[in-house]
Amino acid sequence: MIRFILTKLGLLIPTFLGVTLVAFSFIRMLPGDPVELLAGERSVSPERHAELMAALGFDKPLWEQYFSFLVGILHGDLGTSFSSKQPVLEEFFVRFPATIELATCAIIFAALIGLPAGIVAAVKRGSAFDHTLMGISLTGYSMPIFWWGLLLIILFSSPDMLGLTPVSGRISALFWVDTETGFMLIDSLLSDEKGAFRSAAAHLVLPTIVLGTIPMAIIARQTRSAMLEILGEDYVRTAKAKGLSPFRIVGIHALRNALITVITVIGLQVGVLLAGAILTETIFSWPGIGKWMIDSISRRDYFAVQGGIVLIASIVMLVNLLVDFMYGLINPRILHRRS
Amino acid sequence: MSLLEIRNLSVEFETAHGLFRAVDSVDLEIDQGEMAAIVGESGSGKSVSMLALMGLLPWTARITADRMNFDGKDLLTISQKERRKIIGKDISMIFQEPMTSLNPCFTVGYQIMEVIKEHLGGTRKELEARAIELLGLVGIPAPESRLRAFPHQMSGGMNQRVMIAMMIACNPRLLIADEPTTALDVTIQAQILELLQDLQHKRGMALVLITHDMGVVAETAEVVNVQYAGQQVERQNVVDLFAKPQHPYTYALLSALPERATGKRLPSIPGVVPGLLDRPTGCLFNPRCQFATDKCRSTPPALHSKVLCHYPLVDGKPTNNHPGVSGPGSSGQGSSGQGSSGQEALGGNV
Ligand SMILES: Nc1ncnc2c1ncn2[C@@H]1O[C@H](COP(=O)(O)OP(=O)(O)OP(=O)(O)O)[C@@H](O)[C@H]1O
Ligand code: SF4
Ligand SMILES: [Mg+2]
Numbered sequence: 175m176i177r178f179i180l181t182k183l184g185l186l187i188p189t190f191l192g193v194t195l196v197a198f199s200f201i202r203m204l205p206g207d208p209v210e211l212l213a214g215e216r217s218v219s220p221e222r223h224a225e226l227m228a229a230l231g232f233d234k235p236l237w238e239q240y241f242s243f244l245v246g247i248l249h250g251d252l253g254t255s256f257s258s259k260q261p262v263l264e265e266f267f268v269r270f271p272a273t274i275e276l277a278t279c280a281i282i283f284a285a286l287i288g289l290p291a292g293i294v295a296a297v298k299r300g301s302a303f304d305h306t307l308m309g310i311s312l313t314g315y316s317m318p319i320f321w322w323g324l325l326l327i328i329l330f331s332s333p334d335m336l337g338l339t340p341v342s343g344r345i346s347a348l349f350w351v352d353t354e355t356g357f358m359l360i361d362s363l364l365s366d367e368k369g370a371f372r373s374a375a376a377h378l379v380l381p382t383i384v385l386g387t388i389p390m391a392i393i394a395r396q397t398r399s400a401m402l403e404i405l406g407e408d409y410v411r412t413a414k415a416k417g418l419s420p421f422r423i424v425g426i427h428a429l430r431n432a433l434i435t436v437i438t439v440i441g442l443q444v445g446v447l448l449a450g451a452i453l454t455e456t457i458f459s460w461p462g463i464g465k466w467m468i469d470s471i472s473r474r475d476y477f478a479v480q481g482g483i484v485l486i487a488s489i490v491m492l493v494n495l496l497v498d499f500m501y502g503l504i505n506p507r508i509l510h511r512r513s
Numbered sequence: 514m515s516l517l518e519i520r521n522l523s524v525e526f527e528t529a530h531g532l533f534r535a536v537d538s539v540d541l542e543i544d545q546g547e548m549a550a551i552v553g554e555s556g557s558g559k560s561v562s563m564l565a566l567m568g569l570l571p572w573t574a575r576i577t578a579d580r581m582n583f584d585g586k587d588l589l590t591i592s593q594k595e596r597r598k599i600i601g602k603d604i605s606m607i608f609q610e611p612m613t614s615l616n617p618c619f620t621v622g623y624q625i626m627e628v629i630k631e632h633l634g635g636t637r638k639e640l641e642a643r644a645i646e647l648l649g650l651v652g653i654p655a656p657e658s659r660l661r662a663f664p665h666q667m668s669g670g671m672n673q674r675v676m677i678a679m680m681i682a683c684n685p686r687l688l689i690a691d692e693p694t695t696a697l698d699v700t701i702q703a704q705i706l707e708l709l710q711d712l713q714h715k716r717g718m719a720l721v722l723i724t725h726d727m728g729v730v731a732e733t734a735e736v737v738n739v740q741y742a743g744q745q746v747e748r749q750n751v752v753d754l755f756a757k758p759q760h761p762y763t764y765a766l767l768s769a770l771p772e773r774a775t776g777k778r779l780p781s782i783p784g785v786v787p788g789l790l791d792r793p794t795g796c797l798f799n800p801r802c803q804f805a806t807d808k809c810r811s812t813p814p815a816l817h818s819k820v821l822c823h824y825p826l827v828d829g830k831p832t833n834n835h836p837g838v839s840g841p842g843s844s845g846q847g848s849s850g851q852g853s854s855g856q857e858a859l860g861g862n863v
Contacts, residue, residue, distance in 0.1 A: 408613040408614045409613065409616040411569055411608070412614045412616070412679075415567060415680075416605075416631065416679070417599070417600040417602060417631060417632065418597070418601070418631055422627075422631075430618045430619070431617070431618055505618070506618060506663045506665070507663070
């Protein structure tokens with residue numbers, strides 16, 4: 175098992191280097207630079223501009239900048255955001271819990287609906303439910319997040335319509351909740367403020383739905399197709415031949431095998447989730463890393479952007495590694511082949 | 514009353530090319546402690562007919578029968594829930610493919626204990642003890658340590674033993690073994706068959722053995738059903754079947770057996786069992802039958818005669834009644850189509 179992990183990690187190194195290169199060049203390819211954007215309407219003289227750029231270290235040749243970026247990574251130093259003057263790493267981890275909270279709720283929402291829906295569709299293959307579900311999931315899959323978010327806001331939040339949910343932020347400004355864990359749902363429970371948890375939960379509803387829609391559609395479809403295949407397997411027939419209840423046949427014998435595929439699918443959604451989080455957080459002013467990235471990009475905050483991208487990519491890679499692991503754990507055939 | 518009585522069982526599949534009759538009017542009757550064999554080449558509907566009995570066919574299957582009784586219960590009208598109480602407990606089935614018939618995600622012990630728990634219940638300790646006992650019974654060495662093994666960690670033969678242990682766990686009164694040894698090595702085959710026979714004798718189970726192997730049939734069975742293209746073409750007790758086959762198909766199977774040796778695979782007869790698209794008119798065996806006549810090609814022999822043939826063999830030999838056969842005492846009525854039905858020919862010569 176340890177050798178398996180090491181090999182996997184070794185394989186990640188080239189990918190990681192690629193990511194650093196992309197992160198490094200992407201932000202520098204955008205027109206404009208941090209000094210210009212900082213200066214804004216007021217123009218700076220070319221001399222002053224060069225002076226400021228040199229102060230930030232952007233006068234050096236690109237390869238040298240890239241090299242010091244890599245060296246920084248090795249030392250766990252991603253530089254300092256020049257808009258906030260805080261270390262990028264710190265900036266990132268201050269906001270990260272907000273994103274995790276949102277993404278976790280979204281994936282739970284997606285799995286809670288997508289899994290059972292996919293299972294039922296497979297068991298009742300060809301039924302009206304099956305057709306409806308597949309139609310809905312196709313729509314969900316191709317739903318433009320921005321449009322979907324605005325639609326839900328109009329429907330649920332606008333006072334003229336339902337007026338049920340708040341539109342932006344993580345909690346109502348009426349509450350003051352100390353940051354303990356960074357997860358608003360938990361922090362609000364820990365605080366003495368009455369109604370804080372309710373408010374935090376209400377703020378999560380729409381972003382969760384918006385972010386969870388695409389993963390939900392994917393999970394439903396993949397669960398259905400995995401289940402369909404497995405329901406035709408010999409061992410499912412054996413389970414029936416044992417006189418087991420349909421619940422055991424589908425929910426234990428078939429599902430356990432289908433989960434091997436489905437967990438992989440869910441794991442692979444992490445990339446989709448983080449990408450979706452960028453848009454979702456922007457729509458709902460959710461103070462997570464997605465919104466931070468967008469803000470940093472518009473400020474041409476080179477260090478924040480390149481550091482942020484590298485961190486996000488590393489998280490995605492780590493989660494994929496974890497998924498590989500889980501795959502081995504729930505699929506005994508893989509587990510034993512390796513040991 | 515027989516333990517199991519099946520009358521006129523037919524199974525049709527809905528396919529893209531229309532209905533396909535995989536089983537056509539099959540009968541089967543077996544008593545407590547008896548052993549019946551179903552033989553026939555690949556594609557003759559052996560598995561499908563038994564899967565129909567178990568209620569394990571996919572939803573594309575349409576099952577009809579005049580009667581399907583087990584132990585006084587009518588399996589045709591029984592509810593799913595009641596059927597589940599019988600399946601796996603009183604009737605169980607061992608499948609052709611041991612390697613894919615066990616769930617890869619669960620240990621052998623779990624899969625055995627599960628069926629006992631479902632039908633008989635028991636504490637975890639009792640279940641475990643019983644599972645170990647069963648694994649020992651089917652000849653798995655060191656059963657305690659095997660309990661935690663996964664199917665892929667064991668050989669095909671071992672998996673089939675596990676399958677048997679699982680299916681006899683609730684002391685079934687009828688065990689259906691669908692080519693239990695086809696996927697296994699020759700040496701293992703004999704062991705598994707011996708095990709099944711042994712269990713049958715010791716427990717007084719009824720056993721339906723589906724097989725390709727005439728040698729196995731000769732050694733083990735009491736009654737033999739010969740099936741061809743979904744139809745039951747002949748049904749006899751084993752001694753008579755070998756000595757005096759009546760249907761040309763049985764005859765062909767037997768005469769292709771080298772010295773009728775035991776332990777040999779079913780010999781090949783030229784051609785294959787007709788599938789969905791190449792069903793002939795008349796007798797389904799006619800393209801491969803050495804005695805086929807125009808009548809065979811146009812008129813199907815009557816179902817529910819003892820032998821499904823216009824010209825059954827007599828005393829296990831073709832008579833001069835058969836086309837192309839002329840022997841001493843040929844009375845000149847050799848050619849076909851003179852209205853002599855199988856039954857008349859049989860009656861006239863016995
Ligand atoms: N689900 C199904 N849908 C359509 N046709 C089927 C289905 N299952 C079986 N058949 C067809 O029914 C016929 C009989 O199949 P069956 O499996 O009973 O044969 P068999 O006698 O058991 O052969 P073998 O010795 O290979 O196991 C075959 O032609 C097969 O293609
Ligand atoms: S009916 Fe004719 S073709 Fe069919 S088995 Fe008998 S002799 Fe052969
Ligand atoms: Mg078969």
